[in-house]
Amino acid sequence: MKVWIVACFFILSGCVNAKSIAQSDGKESDFCSILQLMVNIPELQKYYHIKERPDRKPLKLVLSDHNIKCASLVKFAEPVVMVKKENIKNFISPYMEILKINILNNKADIYFIYPVEGIKGRSKLTKNKNGEWSVDESSVFEI
Numbered sequence: 001m002k003v004w005i006v007a008c009f010f011i012l013s014g015c016v017n018a019k020s021i022a023q024s025d026g027k028e029s030d031f032c033s034i035l036q037l038m039v040n041i042p043e044l045q046k047y048y049h050i051k052e053r054p055d056r057k058p059l060k061l062v063l064s065d066h067n068i069k070c071a072s073l074v075k076f077a078e079p080v081v082m083v084k085k086e087n088i089k090n091f092i093s094p095y096m097e098i099l100k101i102n103i104l105n106n107k108a109d110i111y112f113i114y115p116v117e118g119i120k121g122r123s124k125l126t127k128n129k130n131g132e133w134s135v136d137e138s139s140v141f142e143i
Contacts, residue, residue: 028068028069028070030103030108030127030133031068031070031101031103032068032070032072032073033132033133034101034103034108034110034123034125034133035061035070035073035080035098035110036070036072036073036074037123037125037133037134037135038098038110038112038123038135038138039059039061039073039075039080039096040075041121041123041135041138041140042138043121043138043139043140044114044121044140047114047117047119047140048076049117050076053094055093055094056093056094056116057076057078058075058076058078058079058080058081059075059076059078059080059081059096060080060081060083060091060093060094060095060096061073061080061081061082061083061095061096061097061098062083062084062085062088062095062096062097062098063082063083063084063085063097063098064085064098068082069082070082083095085097094114094115094116095115095116096112096113096114097112097113097114097115098110098111098112099111099112099113099120106126106127106128107124107125107126107127108124108125108126108127108133109122109123109124109125110122110123110125113143118142118143119140119141119142119143120140120141120143121138121139121140121141122138122139123135123137123138123139124136124137124138
């Protein structure tokens with residue numbers, strides 16, 4: 001019986017970890033810096049359509065790890081609204097979802113989707129010696 005309980009614990013803890021947004025050695029400030037750079041990548045700008053679709057302001061960002069708070073995150077001169085993943089089923093407004101962020105040492109990968117425009121993307125970033133992140137490469141694809 002004890003073996004069964006231990007086995008269930010490891011299986012369940014593995015499932016929880018698989019759903020985590022961040023597999024990293026980074027800090028919350030790293031996540032916020034990475035998110036800010038990602039929402040500003042040049043490849044994404046043509047998909048926001050803010051002039052034609054003002055209802056897309058403020059930008060709504062869905063994170064599976066809703067414990068991350070980024071008060072300084074801004075897009076379109078407005079604070080970004082962080083939305084819990086479990087709330088998107090009833091969410092009418094357009095949103096961008098962060099699928100995964102991997103941070104290891106001074107490198108990061110971020111994967112995202114913007115369902116209203118039918119796109120997905122990825123950005124690779126590097127942290128310099130001064131602790132500042134920069135985008136090395138990014139790509140956006142229609143799905």
